[in-house]
Amino acid sequence: MADTVLSIRDLKKTFGALKATDGVSIDLRPGEIHALIGPNGAGKTTLIHQISGSIKPDSGSVHFLGEDVSRLGVAARARRGLGRSFQISSLAPEFSALRNVMLAVQSRQGSSFRFFGPVMADKSLTEPAMAMLERTGLAARAQVPAAALSHGERRQLEIAIALALGSKAFLFDEPMAGMGPEGSKALTAFLDTLRHEAPILLVEHDMDAVFALADRISVLVYGRIIASGTVDEIRNDPEVRRAYLGEAS
Amino acid sequence: MRDGQAMSRETLINILLAAALLALPFVAIAMEEPFYITLATRMAILALAAVGLNIALGLGGLISFGHAAFFGIGGYVAGIFASHAFNMEPMFSAPFEFSGSDQMPVIWLAAMLVSVFVAIPIGAISLRTSGVYFIMITLAFAQMIYYFAISWPAYGGEDGLSIITRNGFPGVNTANPLSFFLLCYGVLAVALLMFWLIQNSRFGAALQAGRQNEQRLAAVGIAPFRIRLVAFAISAAITGLAGALFADLNRFVSPSMLSWHMSGELIVLIILGGTARLFGPVAGAVLFVLFEFALGGITEHWQFFLGLILLGVVLFARGGLIGLVAGKARHG
Numbered sequence: 001m002a003d004t005v006l007s008i009r010d011l012k013k014t015f016g017a018l019k020a021t022d023g024v025s026i027d028l029r030p031g032e033i034h035a036l037i038g039p040n041g042a043g044k045t046t047l048i049h050q051i052s053g054s055i056k057p058d059s060g061s062v063h064f065l066g067e068d069v070s071r072l073g074v075a076a077r078a079r080r081g082l083g084r085s086f087q088i089s090s091l092a093p094e095f096s097a098l099r100n101v102m103l104a105v106q107s108r109q110g111s112s113f114r115f116f117g118p119v120m121a122d123k124s125l126t127e128p129a130m131a132m133l134e135r136t137g138l139a140a141r142a143q144v145p146a147a148a149l150s151h152g153e154r155r156q157l158e159i160a161i162a163l164a165l166g167s168k169a170f171l172f173d174e175p176m177a178g179m180g181p182e183g184s185k186a187l188t189a190f191l192d193t194l195r196h197e198a199p200i201l202l203v204e205h206d207m208d209a210v211f212a213l214a215d216r217i218s219v220l221v222y223g224r225i226i227a228s229g230t231v232d233e234i235r236n237d238p239e240v241r242r243a244y245l246g247e248a249s
Numbered sequence: 250m251r252d253g254q255a256m257s258r259e260t261l262i263n264i265l266l267a268a269a270l271l272a273l274p275f276v277a278i279a280m281e282e283p284f285y286i287t288l289a290t291r292m293a294i295l296a297l298a299a300v301g302l303n304i305a306l307g308l309g310g311l312i313s314f315g316h317a318a319f320f321g322i323g324g325y326v327a328g329i330f331a332s333h334a335f336n337m338e339p340m341f342s343a344p345f346e347f348s349g350s351d352q353m354p355v356i357w358l359a360a361m362l363v364s365v366f367v368a369i370p371i372g373a374i375s376l377r378t379s380g381v382y383f384i385m386i387t388l389a390f391a392q393m394i395y396y397f398a399i400s401w402p403a404y405g406g407e408d409g410l411s412i413i414t415r416n417g418f419p420g421v422n423t424a425n426p427l428s429f430f431l432l433c434y435g436v437l438a439v440a441l442l443m444f445w446l447i448q449n450s451r452f453g454a455a456l457q458a459g460r461q462n463e464q465r466l467a468a469v470g471i472a473p474f475r476i477r478l479v480a481f482a483i484s485a486a487i488t489g490l491a492g493a494l495f496a497d498l499n500r501f502v503s504p505s506m507l508s509w510h511m512s513g514e515l516i517v518l519i520i521l522g523g524t525a526r527l528f529g530p531v532a533g534a535v536l537f538v539l540f541e542f543a544l545g546g547i548t549e550h551w552q553f554f555l556g557l558i559l560l561g562v563v564l565f566a567r568g569g570l571i572g573l574v575a576g577k578a579r580h581g
Binding site: 119125 | 451453454457458461462464465466468469470472476479578
């Protein structure tokens, strides 16, 4: 337990007759990228929702930094340093990119009950937020409302927000989705450096990115992890090839 | 910059509105039409009530259809305090004897405190829902208070409660219509300043982010519920304060202040003027009272025409009057 950042044990969730998550256990260790792959409908996003706290599992536990966070809500888990990006970008659309990141900085400072003092003149908010936009290559777009950003820029902004939270672990749900090859390549390089800041649980369909980045891969099919191991182990696993990679590779 | 110009245009129309409202009673005196002073005071007080609602509805996206509850509570606090002070009979004797008050500062404070006291349980329950359920639950709570007031004979029940002489304010002759107007105008100015501060503060950022995307707010670690509950309570306090002034303006308080028509009227004011805009409630209240007065003098069906205008605003000018003149709102 000491050297796992995030530890998920035996999570179960059913929707009616559908076993969306069927006894999933998964670990995230310091400095690693753990990729979660699987065909559409395998339950990847449902699993991410349970880890981040927006869906309550029927049973099982989530430990984060040694603490049982199974009963905590989304906001409480985020405050402990569980940063996530959404499969479909989820931002405050009217706020500029900068203000979206400032919200995370403000949350990290634990100061959302201040009623006075204009935020835009507050350097303790704008400067760290701007630094995160610079890191993610969005500095030039700081003043643009989130709704007016391109698809790829919104994905970058989500990552900038997760960074600004000072996350101790990242849950990224298909960060490459809908990005062009150039964007994917740039983001792959960026995530490669990010792992040293905090480990990443990465749900991704882009196999080039997964094979380039992942230290370990877990394969989720119909709510169950059918295999877990290094890139080579997964590539050569006959069951995985049959269930998932068979046609793709 | 284009955006800079849009901002200054909004500032300009805000200044014009503030100046026009302030000038109205002086014009009335010059024209020897003292009734217009009452009209201007009515505008200021309704604007104040709507500034309160604008915090919940405009900034927070919380469509409270029950803010008449707080408006009426403020009114009843003023009425009940005044009647006890006038009759010199104690309201309660433990832990200390209290015989009401005919002093506005005391009444205002009490109106705000009681409003907050009622808003917290209402908010704590209502805010667990959203959308149409939130609208219905806030309405239901307000109706409960409305029927309670009707069936409470001690303070007039259905007939309401008169305030024999307008409550006082240290150093101000409140019986003078102009002085009373200026007092209300001053309170409105303070409330607008509060709104502006909140809108631009960290709290306001969280509140507005929650309106735009609740999931995002939670994902950065800010629980929407607590932010909204506090906003709801502040909102109720300001609307309650407006209710106390309204009772003093009319020197009368009745259950109609608590009725759902009143809740609807406050929402109409905000939509008419511009949702979440600083001066939206002021623009809305000025227009509303003008319509009421101008159209109401011609036909008793003036609300039909108000409905048409509201329809026009909703279909063609989503930002209300302020949005129409000053363009889209901008968040830095």
